[in-house]
Amino acid sequence: MQTQSSNQSNWLRSYYFARAAFSVIWIAAAIAFAGQPGAAAFLLVIYPLWDALANLVDARVNGGLRSNPPQALNVAVSTVTALAVIIALGMSAYAVLAVFGTWAILSGLLQLYTGVRRWRTEGAQWVMILSGVQSALAGGFMIGRSLGTAIPTILDIVPYAGFGAFYFLLSSIWLAVATYRKAHA
Secondary structure: OOOHHHHHHHHHHHHHHHHHHHHHHHHHHHHHOOOOHHHHHHHHHHHHHHHHHHHHHHHHHOOOOOOOHHHHHHHHHHHHHHHHHHHHHOOOHHHHHHHHHHHHHHHHHHHHHHHHHHHHHHOOOHHHHHHHHHHHHHHHHHHHHHOOOOOOOHHHOHHHHHHHHHHHHHHHHHHHHHHHHHHOO
16 A cells, blocks of 8 residues: 555656656647747647646645645746736737746746745655746746847747756656655665
């Protein structure tokens, strides 16, 4: 019979892997459809909506939104971001990139906080903490880029999604290795 800690570790490993897989698929679609405004717009809206859904599901599995305030806030921030992207799409590519930059900063800080909270119970959260910091820094870079003269495209967000995929995959692998070591210690 598995312990609750083991079940939690299995959940996190699967959750992180699913997040990585979604990001890889999103990146492939963003590259494939970068020249098609309608498809790119859809992808730009779906990315923060996926984040909201993923955080909602993870929070529910881990005691609900009340027990996980940073994730509850992340659900709200990501949902508002999707709406802000819809509005920004009607304004300019610069506005869209600024919205993504702001979201990256906020969600990165919330991810950092969630990683620190989980470190106490799950360990192996250093990757998620690092990812949160990197997300916040990438957000600053995107905002800076949105103030530049080069016209942004969805491809300006691909590296951000790529780093996210990498960190989620690394976290999944790290937890799998930790579980294996525990089982064989």
